Amino acid sequence: MANFNLNINGKQHQVDVDPATPLLWVLRDHLDLQGTKYGCGVAMCGACTVHLNGTAIRSCQLPVSAIGNGSITTIEGLSATGDHPVQRAWLEQDVPQCGYCQAGQIMSAAALLEANPQPSDEQIEEAMSGNICRCGTYVRIKQAIKTASTLKNSAS
Amino acid sequence: MTLLKTKIGRRSFLKTSTAIGGGLMLSFSWLAACVSDPKRVLTMPEEWFSLNGYLKIGENGLVTIISPNPEIGQNVKTSMPMIVADELDVDWTNVIVEQGPLNTDIFTRQLAGGSQSIRQGWQGLRMAGATARRMLREAAAKAWQVPVEEVTTKEGMLLHEKSGKNATYGEMASAAANIPVPEEVELKNADDFKIIGTPRKNVDGLKIVTGEPLFGLDYRREGMLTAMVIHPPAFGMKLKSLDDNEARNMPGIKDIFTFKPYEDGHVKNMFDASAFTELIAVVGNSTWEVMNAKKAVKAQWEPFEEYADEFSHYSDPSRKIAKRQPAGLESSARHAEIIAEYSSKPGNVVRRDGNPELAFKQAAKVIESQYFTPFHAHNCMEPLNFFANVTADKAELVGPIQTPEFMEKSVAARLGLPLEKVDIQMTRMGGGFGRKLYGHYGVEAAVISQKMNAPVKLIYTREDDMTHGTYSPAFHALYRAALDENNNLIGFHVRAGGIPESPLFANRFPAGAVDNYLAEEWSYDSNISVGAFRAPRSNFMAAAEQSFLDEVAEAAGKDPIKFRLELFERAKNNPVGENNDYDASRYAGVLELVRDKSNWSEVQPGMHRGVAAYYCHNSYVAQVVDLEMKNGKPVIQKVHCAVDCGIVVNPLAAANLVEGGTVDGIGHAMYNSGITFSEGKPDHSNFNTHQWIRHRDAPRAIDVHFVQNNTDPTGLGEPPFPPVMGAVANALYHATKKRYYNQPYLG
Numbered sequence: 001m002a003n004f005n006l007n008i009n010g011k012q013h014q015v016d017v018d019p020a021t022p023l024l025w026v027l028r029d030h031l032d033l034q035g036t037k038y039g040c041g042v043a044m045c046g047a048c049t050v051h052l053n054g055t056a057i058r059s060c061q062l063p064v065s066a067i068g069n070g071s072i073t074t075i076e077g078l079s080a081t082g083d084h085p086v087q088r089a090w091l092e093q094d095v096p097q098c099g100y101c102q103a104g105q106i107m108s109a110a111a112l113l114e115a116n117p118q119p120s121d122e123q124i125e126e127a128m129s130g131n132i133c134r135c136g137t138y139v140r141i142k143q144a145i146k147t148a149s150t151l152k153n154s155a156s
Numbered sequence: 157m158t159l160l161k162t163k164i165g166r167r168s169f170l171k172t173s174t175a176i177g178g179g180l181m182l183s184f185s186w187l188a189a190c191v192s193d194p195k196r197v198l199t200m201p202e203e204w205f206s207l208n209g210y211l212k213i214g215e216n217g218l219v220t221i222i223s224p225n226p227e228i229g230q231n232v233k234t235s236m237p238m239i240v241a242d243e244l245d246v247d248w249t250n251v252i253v254e255q256g257p258l259n260t261d262i263f264t265r266q267l268a269g270g271s272q273s274i275r276q277g278w279q280g281l282r283m284a285g286a287t288a289r290r291m292l293r294e295a296a297a298k299a300w301q302v303p304v305e306e307v308t309t310k311e312g313m314l315l316h317e318k319s320g321k322n323a324t325y326g327e328m329a330s331a332a333a334n335i336p337v338p339e340e341v342e343l344k345n346a347d348d349f350k351i352i353g354t355p356r357k358n359v360d361g362l363k364i365v366t367g368e369p370l371f372g373l374d375y376r377r378e379g380m381l382t383a384m385v386i387h388p389p390a391f392g393m394k395l396k397s398l399d400d401n402e403a404r405n406m407p408g409i410k411d412i413f414t415f416k417p418y419e420d421g422h423v424k425n426m427f428d429a430s431a432f433t434e435l436i437a438v439v440g441n442s443t444w445e446v447m448n449a450k451k452a453v454k455a456q457w458e459p460f461e462e463y464a465d466e467f468s469h470y471s472d473p474s475r476k477i478a479k480r481q482p483a484g485l486e487s488s489a490r491h492a493e494i495i496a497e498y499s500s501k502p503g504n505v506v507r508r509d510g511n512p513e514l515a516f517k518q519a520a521k522v523i524e525s526q527y528f529t530p531f532h533a534h535n536c537m538e539p540l541n542f543f544a545n546v547t548a549d550k551a552e553l554v555g556p557i558q559t560p561e562f563m564e565k566s567v568a569a570r571l572g573l574p575l576e577k578v579d580i581q582m583t584r585m586g587g588g589f590g591r592k593l594y595g596h597y598g599v600e601a602a603v604i605s606q607k608m609n610a611p612v613k614l615i616y617t618r619e620d621d622m623t624h625g626t627y628s629p630a631f632h633a634l635y636r637a638a639l640d641e642n643n644n645l646i647g648f649h650v651r652a653g654g655i656p657e658s659p660l661f662a663n664r665f666p667a668g669a670v671d672n673y674l675a676e677e678w679s680y681d682s683n684i685s686v687g688a689f690r691a692p693r694s695n696f697m698a699a700a701e702q703s704f705l706d707e708v709a710e711a712a713g714k715d716p717i718k719f720r721l722e723l724f725e726r727a728k729n730n731p732v733g734e735n736n737d738y739d740a741s742r743y744a745g746v747l748e749l750v751r752d753k754s755n756w757s758e759v760q761p762g763m764h765r766g767v768a769a770y771y772c773h774n775s776y777v778a779q780v781v782d783l784e785m786k787n788g789k790p791v792i793q794k795v796h797c798a799v800d801c802g803i804v805v806n807p808l809a810a811a812n813l814v815e816g817g818t819v820d821g822i823g824h825a826m827y828n829s830g831i832t833f834s835e836g837k838p839d840h841s842n843f844n845t846h847q848w849i850r851h852r853d854a855p856r857a858i859d860v861h862f863v864q865n866n867t868d869p870t871g872l873g874e875p876p877f878p879p880v881m882g883a884v885a886n887a888l889y890h891a892t893k894k895r896y897y898n899q900p901y902l903g
Binding site: 001017018020021022025028029030032033034035036037038039040041042044045047074075076078079082087090091094096097098099100101102103106121124125126128129130131132133134135136137138139140141142 | 228229230231357358360361362364365366367368369370371373374376382407442443444445448535536537538539584585586587588589615617618808809812813815816817818819820823842843844848849850851852854855856857858
């Protein structure tokens, strides 16, 4: 066990855990941030996607000891009231079915749009193919990313 | 107007008023997201009045509608309350939706399965809304001293035109709660629906996109322990010995022990299916600690001897069904030999019309093809999990379950508690697809909690989930068609079988459309556990049958849609046999709609098209796939879908379900590895080797068209899934000049 100071969603958090503990389980078990989901534990489904310094990463593969001063954003910290352009677009397109994978999809999409405000279809497919949606909402997700792109670009 | 005898008794009303009257949680964030005018101030009522178990009205006019059925992503949590709200005649923006608990006194069939929630809930939901509306009108009539017939309603308002009197539902709710439940109520005409048939967004949408803890895996309780189970690494094996010395001394570990989810001799219900009679529980403080200890547990396993399980029949529990669990470590190579053997000899004849043998003898042309799909794991994104808190005299369970009523019975039987001492709360499910019909994991959580004397959350890892079984069976079908010299279909033969179950539907199309018809089936026992998987059996038979009909149409030199329509015409006008399980007009209707909407006769350059139609779970779906080859890879540009599910309760959610089922069907047929076996061991345990459809594989667009009619609604969770598999096989054929017989097509 060891103490770690983590910067998550703009706040400092202290946890005392095994240094090998993946960020996913620190979030879920120790910080009561359950929005980030467990899907596979081997970085193949994307349900656990969060941002590390603005980049989308799979939190199930990031040991807490490797985070250092990195700044983490989870779905709970993406916006204060659910009004991030990607969240608004998701609601507008009524994307979710079961909803379980959507936090990970949204985090991947938000990181994509940060890096590339107007992605092409191919770029969306490339960036999002690490996120499985078992319900098959892929077509709506792509529409929502385009909607979010418009919302984001019209706001800025 | 329909008059309906109410089945909502005073008894159930009295019960619910105490059960759900207080302790209300209002989601203001949701309200803020859904009301048309966000500036409008909505406050929580101080008092709620239950008019029946489905709804309660606050003194300020807010209405809470209870959604009775489990939510697995089929969107019943939005669409079921919409039905109540429409008959109640309230403004949807004043409605709050709550997930109901399991309560068999109030609700019927709280089960997510068979695409039946809307179909079987339809009447009861309407009755609940209409009954409450009638009671509100009677209360107003009494207060105003006017005949009840003269009291009308409009979106939460009671009105008396002659006197100009009016009141909100909220103002009249307290009085209405004391009105006797009417013996019969009037239901709206379909043309008068205001909410049903209009697009309404998912009531949990904002919670989902902001990451609120809605799912079973998210459920937490003070002092809760985390548990995992270890099952045998191969089907056909059982625990021989356990060495937990190292694991039990690892950090955070509370206990490691073996247990039986079901006691020996327990008569299982059909949802108690489980391949493993004894498991190892690892219990500790946190998920990561338990995961690590689990890896350090050293267990030895040995093959088991053949045994028999006893199951009670689904609809008649007094009937007992024995199921043989054969010994042995099965492999897919051996399964292939069994399939080759059984598919080449006569099976059990389930239906026979005319003289099929003679028809094939006299045929000018015989077409024969064989189809196969391996076992499949459901792979819900939310792995199996359940919370249980078992104390001396009661058990409280919370989690994702499609069959809460069955789980309650199994837990009660296992713990030796009366039914009323087992309380089941349903969380939103991260997918079900049939897997969460089988509630052994809830029973396991309860047993572990009882042993630990503590609240426990049981979590399956992805590997546990993918290798635990309850798969869709391995299926095979052999089809033969006989054409005469004029290319008329004069004989049809299907011989379908599976390990361990047959997928045959003997009375489905083209039965009824061919004079000489033979349907046979076979099955072969296995110790690999199987269960319902989104559109069970249909999910294979549609792919096989619709691919085969395409081949037959081609051999007959006919357009595949015209060929099918000719057969439906025959089934409509002069059906063969009486027991045909479809309505030929509605079936033809979706084919005609998809033909027109896709401009079937005009294929875009470079595009390859395939069509299919299927009927299952009471709804009709036809799909046309437009596929293009790019760098040697198939890219699906568009899928056109035509659907007849009667009245479409929520077109927005319905279209989403059709799109999802279409994507899932394409994935299932083209990409999904399925589960194969070596020495009893599943060859895949996670998504690192198990292929699944991803963004890049999905269609670029999906168009959904609904047949407009006023037929009572049927479900959509399953029907869009099977036919697209045939449509994509047929499109692939045109693109590659190769027929696709074995799933996954691109495997």
